Every structure is written in C-alpha cells, then in structure tokens.
Amino acid sequence: xxxxxxxxxxxxxxxxxxxxxxxxxxxxxxxxxxxxxxxxxxxxxxxxxxxxxxxxxxxxxxxxxxxxxxxxxxxxxxxxxxxxxxxxxxxxxxxxxxxxxxxxxxxxxxxxxxxxxx
Amino acid sequence: xxxxxxxxxxxxxxxxxxxxxxxxxxxxxxxxxxxxxxxxxxxxxxxxxxxxxxxxxxxxxxxxxxxxxxxxxxxxxxxxxxxxxxxxxxxxxxxxxxxxxxxxxxxxxxxxxxxxxxxxxxxxxxxxxxxxxxxxxxxxxxxxxxxxxxxxx
Numbered sequence: 001x002x003x004x005x006x007x008x009x010x011x012x013x014x015x016x017x018x019x020x021x022x023x024x025x026x027x028x029x030x031x032x033x034x035x036x037x038x039x040x041x042x043x044x045x046x047x048x049x050x051x052x053x054x055x056x057x058x059x060x061x062x063x064x065x066x067x068x069x070x071x072x073x074x075x076x077x078x079x080x081x082x083x084x085x086x087x088x089x090x091x092x093x094x095x096x097x098x099x100x101x102x103x104x105x106x107x108x109x110x111x112x113x114x115x116x117x118x
Numbered sequence: 119x120x121x122x123x124x125x126x127x128x129x130x131x132x133x134x135x136x137x138x139x140x141x142x143x144x145x146x147x148x149x150x151x152x153x154x155x156x157x158x159x160x161x162x163x164x165x166x167x168x169x170x171x172x173x174x175x176x177x178x179x180x181x182x183x184x185x186x187x188x189x190x191x192x193x194x195x196x197x198x199x200x201x202x203x204x205x206x207x208x209x210x211x212x213x214x215x216x217x218x219x220x221x222x223x224x225x226x227x228x229x230x231x232x233x234x235x236x237x238x239x240x241x242x243x244x245x246x247x248x249x250x251x252x253x254x255x256x257x258x259x260x261x262x263x264x265x266x267x268x269x270x271x
Binding site: 083085086089090093094096097098099100101102103104105107108109 | 128130132134136138140144145154157158159213220221223238240242246
C-alpha cells in the first residue's frame with residue numbers, strides 16, 4: 001500500500017469537492033462529453049474544465065478528443081482492482097505465516113514426543 | 119471501451135514481519151522441504167489441487183496450482199534466485215487465475231536469529247497487471263470509494 005498512498009491522497013483530494021463528486025457519479029454511469037457534464041451545472045465552461053483537470057490528474061477520469069467533442073470517462077478501476085489484489089495477497093501471506101507459526105509450534109523438537117492439539 | 123484502455127500496471131511493495139519461537143534452521147527447513155511446506159503453504163482446504171512442482175535450489179521452479187471445484191485454478195509459479203541456508207530466500211513468481219495473469223512479483227524472505235527464536239521478514243515487490251472490471255462493478259466501486267471518502271472526512 002505504501003506506493004499507492006500518494007495516488008490515494010490525490011483521489012481523495014479530487015473527491016473533496018461536491019462538483020467533482022457529482023462528475024464522478026455521473027461518469028460512473030457511463031462516458032459523457034464535456035458539454036454534457038457542464039449542462040446541469042451552474043458554472044462557466046472553463047470552471048468545469050478546471051474541475052475535470054483535477055479529476056484527470058488524480059487518475060479517476062480520462063478524456064479523449066475526437067473532432068470537436070471531448071469525451072470523459074472513469075478510469076480508477078485499475079487502481080482499485082490492483083489495491084484489492086494487493087490486499088488479498090497480503091492477507092494470504094498473513095494467513096500462511098500464521099500457519100507456519102502453528103506448524104513450527106506443533107513440530108517443536110522433543111525432549112519428548114508432544115501430544116498435538118488440533 | 120476499447121481493449122487498449124484496459125491495460126494498466128500498479129506497482130506495490132509490502133512487508134510482513136513475524137517472530138517465531140523456533141531456530142532459523144527450523145524455519146528455513148519449513149521452506150526447503152515439500153512435506154513441511156505443504157503443511158502451511160497451500161490454498162484453502164476445500165480447493166482441488168491441479169499441479170505441484172517443488173525444486174528448491176537456485177534456478178529451480180516451484181508450481182502450486184489449485185482452485186475451487188469447477189472453477190479456473192489459481193496458479194503460483196516461482197523460480198528461486200537466491201538461497202542462503204537459514205538466512206535468505208529470494209524468488210520471483212507470477213500468479214494466474216485460469217489463463218489470466220494477475221501479477222509478477224519478487225519475494226524476499228529474510229531470517230534473523232532473535233534469542234532462541236527467529237524474526238522472519240517477508241517483502242513482496244509486485245507488478246499487478248490489468249485490473250479490469252465491468253461497468254457495474256465500477257459503479258459499485260465508485261460508490262464504495264465515495265463512502266470511504268465520507269468516512270475519512
């Protein structure tokens with residue numbers, strides 16, 4: 001997790017603003033053009049673009065220009081899935097090393113043969 | 119979504135430490151012998167075993183493959199790069215579920231004598247590949263993220 005905390009900080013900062021949270025919720029339902037995103041918002045287009053830039057910098061959103069239309073979409077799934085795997089991997093190791101400890105305790109060499117507790 | 123957008127890599131390092139009331143020799147043996155390692159390094163008991171290889175020497179391979187009945191197996195495939203008896207084991211491995219490669223990692227096990235016991239330091243440095251979800255999971259994930267944010271504020 002150490003290497004990812006910087007990225008998570010950026011994500012949390014990006015999401016600390018209600019307009020950007022709304023944008024993320026909107027984009028989590030599917031891609032949208034910048035003007036579609038701006039439409040329900042009562043702010044100037046440059047202000048909308050600025051918010052989008054923060055979201056893009058955090059890695060949550062990416063955008064692509066095709067002709068005159070810039071389309072935005074969610075992009076954070078990679079980070080989140082990887083985080084999930086890494087946590088799973090770490091948990092798996094924690095469990096294994098606990099079992100190793102039990103194994104070592106059970107097979108502790110004599111003096112006398114020990115009765116094993118299961 | 120185009121295929122190219124689904125490619126991504128996240129790098130991560132984690133470190134786990136444990137202390138055992140057992141000598142470094144005994145801890146090392148638990149890594150070095152198949153019968154001993156099988157006692158603690160295995161998938162869940164309900165899993166079906168598919169493949170097992172164990173060649174504990176520098177350049178040797180270890181494979182452990184198994185999974186829930188009727189589901190694609192989880193496969194751990196490693197190669198040992200450095201073995202210093204009772205002190206250090208370094209291996210690289212990849213993890214698959216079915217045909218899909220999840221990660222490529224470097225694992226380092228260090229054993230340090232601590233009184234009569236052993237301190238074990240396990241470090242994993244990994245490249246986690248192509249986290250792909252479908253849209254519904256993504257939406258659920260976004261909600262989860264927002265809730266996480268809510269709790270952190």
